Amino acid sequence: MRRRFPQIVCGLFGFTLFAVYFSGHPIAGAINETVLRGYWQIIFAFALLVGVVSFARFNLGAIARGSDRPYRIASLVGLFSMPFLALVWGIKGDSPFIWVFDYVQVPMQSTVFALLAFFVASASLRGFRARSVPATVLLVSALLTLISRSDLGDVLFAEFSDVAEWVRDAPSMAARRAILIGIGLGSLTTSLRVLLGLERTWLGSDS
Amino acid sequence: MREIAGLKAVEEAVGRATEMARPVLYTPGWGGDIQRPTTIASLNILSHIAEKTAQYDCRLVFPTHDPVIMAVAQEVVRESYARAGQGDRFSEDDICYVSSSQFGYAAAVEGMITRLKPASIFLLGTFEAESLILAEVGNTVGAIQIAGTDSTIQLAFFIVACDYTLIGEEVFAASGYLSQDASILASVRAQDVLKILIAIFLVGAILWATIDPTSGWWRF
Numbered sequence: 001m002r003r004r005f006p007q008i009v010c011g012l013f014g015f016t017l018f019a020v021y022f023s024g025h026p027i028a029g030a031i032n033e034t035v036l037r038g039y040w041q042i043i044f045a046f047a048l049l050v051g052v053v054s055f056a057r058f059n060l061g062a063i064a065r066g067s068d069r070p071y072r073i074a075s076l077v078g079l080f081s082m083p084f085l086a087l088v089w090g091i092k093g094d095s096p097f098i099w100v101f102d103y104v105q106v107p108m109q110s111t112v113f114a115l116l117a118f119f120v121a122s123a124s125l126r127g128f129r130a131r132s133v134p135a136t137v138l139l140v141s142a143l144l145t146l147i148s149r150s151d152l153g154d155v156l157f158a159e160f161s162d163v164a165e166w167v168r169d170a171p172s173m174a175a176r177r178a179i180l181i182g183i184g185l186g187s188l189t190t191s192l193r194v195l196l197g198l199e200r201t202w203l204g205s206d207s
Numbered sequence: 208m209r210e211i212a213g214l215k216a217v218e219e220a221v222g223r224a225t226e227m228a229r230p231v232l233y234t235p236g237w238g239g240d241i242q243r244p245t246t247i248a249s250l251n252i253l254s255h256i257a258e259k260t261a262q263y264d265c266r267l268v269f270p271t272h273d274p275v276i277m278a279v280a281q282e283v284v285r286e287s288y289a290r291a292g293q294g295d296r297f298s299e300d301d302i303c304y305v306s307s308s309q310f311g312y313a314a315a316v317e318g319m320i321t322r323l324k325p326a327s328i329f330l331l332g333t334f335e336a337e338s339l340i341l342a343e344v345g346n347t348v349g350a351i352q353i354a355g356t357d358s359t360i361q362l363a364f365f366i367v368a369c370d371y372t373l374i375g376e377e378v379f380a381a382s383g384y385l386s387q388d389a390s391i392l393a394s395v396r397a398q399d400v401l402k403i404l405i406a407i408f409l410v411g412a413i414l415w416a417t418i419d420p421t422s423g424w425w426r427f
Contacts, residue, residue, distance in 0.1 A: 040242075044275065051274025051304035058300045068322060105308075112310035112317075116336060119343040127367030176359050179375040183357045185401050186379030187244040189394040194247055198390045199382065201254045201286075202247055202279055 007197045014195040055079065141167055208392060213353050213371035214252075214384050220327035220351045221259040230266035231256065232325040232350075234316055234341070235332030237309050238358060241275045244379065245357045249332040250276075250283050251382035252355075256329060257287035261296065269302040270319055272312040277304040313337035317344045330354040330369065331378060334361045342368035355381070 017035060020028040056079065059072040085097040092098070128139045147153045148164030157163075193199035224231045233253055239246040253269070260267040267284065271277050281302045288297040305315035317340060320328065328345040330338065330352065338354075338361040345352045346368055354365035355373025365372045373381065376398065383391035 047274040047278060048307075049274075051277055054274070054277065054299075055304050058303050061300060071318060071322075108314075109308065109310040112314045112340065113336065115340055119339045123339060123343055123364060123367045179359050179362070181402065181405055182374075182376030183359075183379075185398045185405075186248070186376040187357070189398045190244040190248050190379045190382075193382075193391060193394055194244075198388075198394070199247070199251065201251045201283055201382070202241075203282070 003200065003203045006203055007200065011195050011197060014191070018195075052079070141172070208380070208384055208395065211373065211377050211381070211384055213355060213373045213377070214381055216351070216353060216371050217256060217385070218259065220329070220353060221256065221263055221265055223351055224260075224326035225263040225265045227326040229326035230268050230323055231260055231327045231329070232268045232270075232316075232320060232323065232345075233329040233331070234270055235276060235280075236330065236334035236356065237272045237312050237337050238335045239333030240273050241279060243333055245333045246276060248379045248382060249355075250279060252329070252331055252378075252385065253280060254283050254287050255385040257284040258291050261288040261291035261293040264293070264296065266298075267301060268319065268323065268325065270305045270312075270316050271303070272305065272307050272309075274304045277302060309335065309337060313340045316341055320344045320348055320350070324348045325350050328352045330356075330365065331373065332356065334358055334365075339364040339368060345369075 013035070017032065020032050023029075056076065059076050059079075062072045063069055063076075082097065082100065085095070085100060089095045089097060124142070127135070128142060129135060144160075144164045144167055147156070148161045153160035153164070190199065194202065221231060233256060235246055235249045235253075239249075241247075257267055259265075269277075269280050269284065271280065281299055284302055285294070285297050285299075288294050306312045313336075316337075320341070321344060325345075325348070328341075328350045330341055330345075331354065334341075334356045335358065338356070338358070342352060342354060342365060352369035353371045353373070354369040355378040356362060356365060357375055357378060359375070362372065362374060380395045380398070382388075383395045
């Protein structure tokens with residue numbers, strides 16, 4: 001029963017929302033809005049609490065065991081300082097919360113994002129080694145795209161941009177669309193399997 | 208069902224981690240939530256991998272950006288450990304929520320990979336810009352990496368940086384492939400039939416548009 005009941009709820013809500021989604025009736029729209037936005041936010045708020053408790057417990061446990069202490073302490077300071085700043089001084093434009101957000105959190109996120117530039121370079125170096133026919137095709141396509149994006153392309157050959165655009169719009173887009181059709185059908189069958197109760201892994205254990 | 212190299216390598220990846228006495232790291236990416244079919248498909252694969260790690264007595268670490276996914280994954284892994292007869296070895300702390308922020312999540316998982324040095328990394332789910340950061344850091348620690356996603360833009364990064372990549376629909380077919388469950392395999396078969404029908408329709412539509420029989424050019 002512990003598995004059967006959630007399965008019934010899932011199937012019921014899934015098929016109802018599926019029908020409601022394609023209906024133009026205002027009541028159907030309201031149901032869709034309530035369930036997808038309202039219910040989901042409530043569920044997420046409670047789950048976030050579970051996540052924060054788990055995060056705090058995990059880090060406190062690690063500190064007690066003495067593993068990666070500096071990182072764990074930094075994580076916990078970050079976790080508790082932001083709500084503390086928000087509760088004490090509010091979240092208005094000139095509050096410490098916004099200052100920390102603008103001058104600590106945003107720069108740190110940008111730093112991690114900036115690492116991507118170096119990782120793209122190192123991954124490209126490995127990927128563009130022409131060891132096989134597909135790797136050579138990848139190398140040639142990448143070079144075409146790279147050169148076409150710079151001024152050098154049109155200096156070398158007037159139709160360079162057109163050739164690169166054709167590579168992007170024809171073979172590359174055709175492959176992408178083929179993958180997208182597969183993904184669409186895969187999503188559909190996976191959803192149906194869940195709604196019909198054929199796929200029950202997400203339900204976890206009986207006990 | 209045809210052989211999927213990435214899934215065939217699961218046993219090898221878990222075995223390698225066991226031999227090296229290092230953990231297996233599995234993460235479903237930042238791009239999806241529990242409502243997304245890709246996340247469900249990823250959790251199905253997680254179930255099989257967790258069973259293997261339980262059998263081999265290998266540690267499985269699962270960091271995620273979403274507390275709902277964390278709660279579901281804890282149940283999935285607990286069930287897998289129980290199925291393998293190793294229920295007492297399951298550690299809830301290894302299935303953890305790290306951050307909802309994209310680069311906070313990327314930094315946390317990157318840090319875990321650098322410190323734990325997992326022998327095998329599974330990047331299966333919906334990924335966005337963090338995909339290459341994780342795959343490249345995994346590469347630097349010498350982990351065998353099996354990736355799969357429904358994000359077509361990130362697929363290119365995974366193909367370049369990982370050892371095996373499940374492309375799009377293979378992520379969804381993985382559940383049937385690993386479990387060999389007849390009903391799931393039947394749905395994969397239905398998926399293939401639908402794909403053939405779509406291909407026939409597309410070819411027919413292209414021919415129709417090219418020939419354009421309604422224009423009447425063929426009358427003379």
